[in-house]
Amino acid sequence: MTDLDWNGCLNARDVAGLPTRYGGTTRAGIIRTDSLHQLDDAGWAAFHQVRAGLVLDLRSDWEMTEPHPLDGDPAYRRIPWIDPVADQRRMPADEPLMVDIYRGSLDRNQGQILKAYRAIAEVPLDVPVVVHCRSGKDRTGLLVALLQELAGVPGDVIAADYAMSETRLGIPDRIAALPGTDEERAAAGLLWRSLPETILGALDHVDQRYGGVRAYLARCGLSAREIHRLGLRLLTPVEFEAVVFDFDGLLINTETTLVESWQAEARDLGLRVGIASSSPRSWVTGHLERVGALDLFDLVVTGDEVAAHKPDPAVYQLALSRLDLPGRLAVAVENTAHGVAAAAAAGMRTVAMATPDVPAETLTGAGLVLTGADQLSLSEALFAVSP
Structure with missing residues (x-):
């Protein structure tokens, strides 16, 4: 997390520098803040230095008591997080705690949530995005927490980042200054505070009801490619263009499940898919034809087309040449040390x-070693092997 000196805003910070389960830390580029109308001249000067490609305002119509300072700016978009029609069906008595409000919000506002995340996914990955609501705490906090979960930030780290809003906004002092009894102030605190258990409860709801953040975003209507780009926004933004599988170990032995699922996911992500094998072409294509899989691959490169076999990189170099790609934009999926060495030598x-x-201990040269076909999705694996 990186503090931003935006004079006038109390809750402005970039979510860079948080650890992820894929290795490394989140990068700069998602800025969360409270409403920008509070900025003074120095604050606006600091804001403009960011050169945001999108300023996403999550506030509802009733909150727009004055024009947004960026009205007319092509980067500014207001997409209310709350669907006013769906909100009419909300029963406040059923949502006594903030975590209940969060759960209900995630369930009933999916059309608006789709629009908000789609707007972020459309922004080039190297261009910053600013997200705000009124306080930068609840709607902004939910949106950012789901992005962090997608990028592999651990739950306790997400909760700690979320909880910072409470101190930055001076909420404890505001609660203490309320008139009434201690019990009344404590009740107000349940709705005002940014408690770690609130955001963790919302993330648990996403897991339990929808099967995780990816499944939730897909339920909202985002494509696999859009979801992948949202994760990349907080990670090193390598947009791979192809996945090339080994043949002998992965396609004819025990791990065909991984190839089948990843090949389908690669199509959803817009990636080209190939095979690079040291085996003869007649054997490779014959097997693929027998199982009806030959048409699933954009190219098949085999050992009789090159002078040397793995660990020599020749077969991968030929595959890259036919894909017209540099090695850094393609990922090889292997199951031998020789294959890993060949792909790495091809870049x-x-x-x-x-x-x-x-x-696994013989495959330490790989960027990622898996022990099961269902351990990670292809999208998550691409996150993990990004530099």
């Missing part, structure tokens, strides 16, 4: 699948 990122015959 590719590598994912290795351990098997009973090829233990």
